[in-house]
Amino acid sequence: MFDSLTTKLGDVFDKLTRRGALREDDVNTAMREVRVALLEADVALPVVKDFVAQVKERALGQEVLRSVTPGQQVIKIVNDALVDTLGREAVPINLAAEPPAVILMVGLQGSGKTTTSAKIGYMLQGRERKKVMLASLDTRRPAAQEQLRVLGEQADVPTLPIVEGEQPVAIAKRALKSARSEGFDVLILDTAGRLHIDQELMDEVAEVSKVATPVETLLVADAMTGQDAVTIAKEFNDKLGVTGVVLTRVDGDARGGAALSMRAVTGRPIKLMGMGEKFDALEPFHPDRIASRILGMGDVVSLVEKAAENFEQDEAEKLAKKLQKGRFDFEDMLTQLRQMKKMGGLGGLMNLLPGIGKMKKQLAAANVDESMLNRQEAIILSMTRRERANPQIIHASRKKRIAAGSGTSVQEINKLIKQWQEMNKVMKRMKKMGGKFDPSQLPPELRAQLEQMDGGAPGAGLPNMPGGLPGGLPGLPKGFKS
């Protein structure tokens, strides 16, 4: 699931990030494409509209448009909005009730209630060591009770004996009584599939709910559900007070819009997702992970992609050779500066790195910003070839000349030279360490990307970022690892 939504959104963001500055028009275009991508993924229209409006408002804020990497900012905003929509945290099944804790399973016909009931029983019995009883109240679909009985047998979870002709409310009462007297911790009540607009059947299940006082009322919904997800979720929630959603058939190729819709409409967490036909194919729903799946692991991967895109191969190789010899002059620093600017500047890189939030604040405090990159570039451009290759010859009178030429001050030139010295130190230290950073610590997709690149170009490039970050350079790999 989610794969094609990921691809679609990825395309939209690609276009966005390729642009330097963003105009309002660009954001609007991108948001139209996001809207279509979400609609094609069957996210319900009201949810899509909310979502897009929210993202747009935040994306059109001054902050983003003025930022050097507006595209990245927008992606981040989308990611945040996605997590907000899906719910922040995973919510487990609630069993905090006097035993037997009753779980009532409801949903449309064919959404997967019976299978899910058995899976939950299997999970609670195995993982949580609970004594679980299954009972089917489905007196409508032919052989539905038999189906649950067989599933229970296969999963080794006890089921309530079937009494021909007994009505749902009566079955519920009997199940409760029997679960209580036999000391069961959990009673799972499977119900007949019903249309949320079928008044009679909705009343019936409401009656069951009154009798059984479930601690969990789980709405079982098919991940392939279309726009109707909104109505279904709303109606079931209004009439029965749903406490959570189980999304089934998440192992299919549905784009998973229902996940976004259900949570948004009911405000109830998605607790579990069905990932296959086996009993153990039931997983907790982690909104953050799902969000990053939808966005295709966004940040780290796109960082490497960007690096690959922007690094001129031969220049990177030249640089790598120099670094290996432990020589790094202002000419190299200039190359680095320019490449950094192309990659979206410091801010852009920082945004892409996970776990770098703290460092960003430090950078801001140290007044490390994009204008600094420009000034440093100007300083280097005001040096002669000889000065760039041999920084040690830059003495007082040269500094004055360079400061005048670049419109900066001698202090700034001193700072840059100091920075160069520190970078050289770092470089030597890294050479001793014999590597850039340990790629085995990276997520597999990132590693794959790195392996595709020749000579570890970004590895050589990133740790050597100019811009007043001597200590920060080895810090980057740390950022990667976190």
Added chain:
Amino acid sequence: MALFRRQTAESADNKADQPEQPRSWIARLSAGLGKTSSKLTDGIGSIFGGAKRRIDDDLLEELEEVLITADLGPATAARLVAELAKRRFDAEMDDQQIREEFARDIADILAPVAQPLLADPAQRPYVVLVVGVNGSGKTTTIGKLAHNFREEGRQVTLCAGDTFRAAAIDQLKIWAERTGAAIEAREPGADASGLAFDALAAARDRGDEILLIDTAGRLQNRTELMEELAKIVRVLRKQDETAPHSVLLVLDATVGQNAHSQVEAFRDMAEVTGLVVTKLDGTARGGVVVSLAERFGLPVHAVGVGESAEDLKPFDAQEFARSLMGLA
């Protein structure tokens, strides 16, 4: 012989025979669709607020959204709205007129695919293979099909090919009892293609007219399960090169744009010849059928509008389109 055409013609008699079914199928369909399309038409109604409005870009965008919420999909919705704009831009229209316009366009799209299931009596048995994802309503649809064929006085065999889902065999046996059809079944977990082969042989021996083969639900991206379907088709052809004569893909009306992926995969693996849309008595509009018709052009044979045996009805383009737009 047109099963459903005849069925429609006789629907008045049916009604008399079954007092527990007070409403005609059209009433049920539009009641079902009506509930859902009430949202759609409420949608359109609320845009208009009862008055006429000039067709401008704003209105077109709102209309497009209303169509999207009916699961027509962004592309089809955009096209329908664009066509309306081409004809009527700047015109003053009220919601009724807009609905009529859309209904006409939708009916035009659906007309070519509204084809009854023709069980050619020259094929004996006429083999119908029923496929679809889990929970779409295959077994129930087979029960209903059996009911219809039996009503026509035809000899029917059901093949309990869903040997995977617990109690699916029992479920089909109950349908066989209810409809007076023969049933070919094996124990759970048995090989489905072997069973299908034997069922065909048995039905031939008996000289039955119709063989309805159930299959286990499977998600279309499960390649190995899809291969099994292809195998069932291959095995049937060993006895009868022309079998299966129909391969019905059962689609749940609640499904959204994923229906496209379903049709594509099942068509490629099992040579689907037609569609049945189930659960149209809910609030889902099954609007995806419109874009499916545009893209695949596969016949839509029937729609399911309830849980009883009588609740499988022929698909009528005009009716469906008008119901979808709340014009029944």
